[in-house]
Amino acid sequence: MGLWIYLDGRFVNEKQAKISVFDHGLLYGDGVFEGLRTYGGKVFRLKEHIERLFRSARAIMLEIPVSMEEMANIIIKTLKKNNLKDAYVRVVITRGIGDLGLDPRKCPKPTIFVIASKIKLYPQEYYEKGLSVVTIATRRNLTESINPAIKSLNYLNNILAKIEATNSGAMEGLFLNNEGYVAECTGENIFITVGNNLLTPPIFAGALDGITRDAVIQLGKEMGLNVEEKLLTRYDLYNADECFLSGTAAEIVPVTLIDGRKIGSGKIGNLTKKIREKFHQLTHTDGIPI
Numbered sequence: 001m002g003l004w005i006y007l008d009g010r011f012v013n014e015k016q017a018k019i020s021v022f023d024h025g026l027l028y029g030d031g032v033f034e035g036l037r038t039y040g041g042k043v044f045r046l047k048e049h050i051e052r053l054f055r056s057a058r059a060i061m062l063e064i065p066v067s068m069e070e071m072a073n074i075i076i077k078t079l080k081k082n083n084l085k086d087a088y089v090r091v092v093i094t095r096g097i098g099d100l101g102l103d104p105r106k107c108p109k110p111t112i113f114v115i116a117s118k119i120k121l122y123p124q125e126y127y128e129k130g131l132s133v134v135t136i137a138t139r140r141n142l143t144e145s146i147n148p149a150i151k152s153l154n155y156l157n158n159i160l161a162k163i164e165a166t167n168s169g170a171m172e173g174l175f176l177n178n179e180g181y182v183a184e185c186t187g188e189n190i191f192i193t194v195g196n197n198l199l200t201p202p203i204f205a206g207a208l209d210g211i212t213r214d215a216v217i218q219l220g221k222e223m224g225l226n227v228e229e230k231l232l233t234r235y236d237l238y239n240a241d242e243c244f245l246s247g248t249a250a251e252i253v254p255v256t257l258i259d260g261r262k263i264g265s266g267k268i269g270n271l272t273k274k275i276r277e278k279f280h281q282l283t284h285t286d287g288i289p290i
């Protein structure tokens with residue numbers, strides 16, 4: 001059996017879903033992607049994900065050969081074809097097949113594929129007891145080099161960070177930007193709470209414009225918290241009451257240890273619990289039906 005993969009206009013079985021060794025997505029990491037989730041048969045923030053995909057593509061001068069509406073239909077069709085209600089969807093657009101050599105003008109047609117499957121970033125127990133996070137020596141890509149707002153296929157910065165974190169025995173790595181301010185984690189945005197304040201670094205600090213981050217900001221405001229996008233240092237994190245990460249794949253995951261320092265009580269905090277609960281409610285009420 002296996003999954004049905006959307007690949008350049010048709011559905012192929014995962015065993016047959018192959019792309020060329022001359023695809024620049026593989027040769028140079030030249031392309032963009034998105035990761036979405038569906039909950040109970042509804043796609044969460046479909047429009048926002050598609051808009052971000054097109055923004056990423058525009059930033060690297062990659063023209064996606066389908067419209068935003070067609071892209072939405074492709075995603076829905078892939079979910080239907082695989083009969084999935086609770087899924088993780090990976091949308092990838094590469095520069096396409098070209099010559100050896102960087103020149104993207106030699107790639108006439110972008111490759112599009114969509115995988116609808118499952119994802120689990122951390123074992124379930126960490127959602128209850130919290131993650132340990134370490135600051136890694138590798139700095140987040142400079143916004144002037146590869147802007148972290150671009151969700152590109154070039155994830156080596158993140159992978160190096162993940163390796164460093166794993167080598168130090170932590171579950172996640174914390175990225176600082178070149179000035180030493182907190183940016184984000186390897187595949188998640190970061191939040192802290194201090195009293196009634198819910199704080200997260202601004203995008204310009206070197207973070208992805210996370211769609212879960214956006215939802216958390218909205219929920220925080222609805223809960224009456226004072227939400228601020230603020231430059232944060234590690235000192236701010238160490239002295240926070242609570243800390244958690246947000247991402248489509250990770251959802252909301254508490255952080256209870258940073259660089260060996262217990263955060264707050266060292267246990268998942270009450271605001272984190274409440275925000276997580278509200279986020280789950282939102283994912284089950286909001287969304288475009290498959």
Ligand code: PXG
Nearest residue numbers: 035186187188189208210211212247248249
């Ligand atoms: N920062 C980075 C660097 C990410 O890659 C997020 C933050 C969270 O953004 P969203 O919009 O998801 O709330 C991400 C998310 C995958 C995969 O394999 C993708 C991400 C993270 C982990 C795995 O598709 N991107």
